[in-house]
Amino acid sequence: MAERVEIMLTEEEVDNRIREIGEQISRDYQGKTVHLICVLKGGSFFMTELAKRITVPVSLDFMSVSSYGGSTKSSGVVRIVKDLDEPLEGKDVLVVEDIVDSGRTLSYLLDMLRDRGPASVKLCTLLDKPERRVVEVNVDYTGFQIPDEFVVGYGLDYDQRYRNLPYIGVVRFD
Numbered sequence: 001m002a003e004r005v006e007i008m009l010t011e012e013e014v015d016n017r018i019r020e021i022g023e024q025i026s027r028d029y030q031g032k033t034v035h036l037i038c039v040l041k042g043g044s045f046f047m048t049e050l051a052k053r054i055t056v057p058v059s060l061d062f063m064s065v066s067s068y069g070g071s072t073k074s075s076g077v078v079r080i081v082k083d084l085d086e087p088l089e090g091k092d093v094l095v096v097e098d099i100v101d102s103g104r105t106l107s108y109l110l111d112m113l114r115d116r117g118p119a120s121v122k123l124c125t126l127l128d129k130p131e132r133r134v135v136e137v138n139v140d141y142t143g144f145q146i147p148d149e150f151v152v153g154y155g156l157d158y159d160q161r162y163r164n165l166p167y168i169g170v171v172r173f174d
């Protein structure tokens with residue numbers, strides 16, 4: 001079966017939108033340091049591009065989580081595979097994610113981070129599939145709302161492949 005990737009959002013569209021979000025974040029965090037938390041591995045491509053577009057001081061940290069249960073459906077119970085290096089007390093935290101789908105992972109993660117005493121916690125996602133939401137999550141910054149399709153690129157994988165595509169695409173099987 002042949003596999004191909006159909007472009008949904010071009011590299012230029014993604015880059016332009018990241019620039020806009022970076023400007024908005026820079027305005028909203030005026031006079032503060034924004035502490036970006038990247039959720040590995042998917043959020044890493046978006047986070048580095050976004051960080052370059054933010055003009056207020058930025059600090060970064062990384063965490064890796066995996067959800068218990070099947071690999072295609074997240075259960076909502078999250079296991080920390082790699083925890084943050086730094087404490088969050090008093091920090092203005094901005095979690096940077098690749099995509100919000102059911103919302104289960106994020107809802108669990110945000111609650112956990114809020115318990116660590118940050119000054120604020122906000123969420124920034126490159127993509128959002130609102131139709132798929134099972135658990136309500138407040139998204140503060142969204143790159144694009146997309147329809148219910150399985151997408152790859154810009155950090156998102158299909159079986160660990162395609163993360164390095166500079167655009168967002170849909171895998172088609174002909």
Ligand code: IMP
Nearest residue numbers: 074100101102103104105150151156157
């Ligand atoms: P959820 O919001 O807890 O359902 O899970 C979100 C996670 O599922 C994301 O961080 C991705 O790793 C993965 N995911 C959801 N939708 C897609 C997709 O369309 N392509 C690739 N990964 C996806």
Ligand code: MG
Nearest residue numbers: 039042098099
């Ligand atoms: Mg993810």
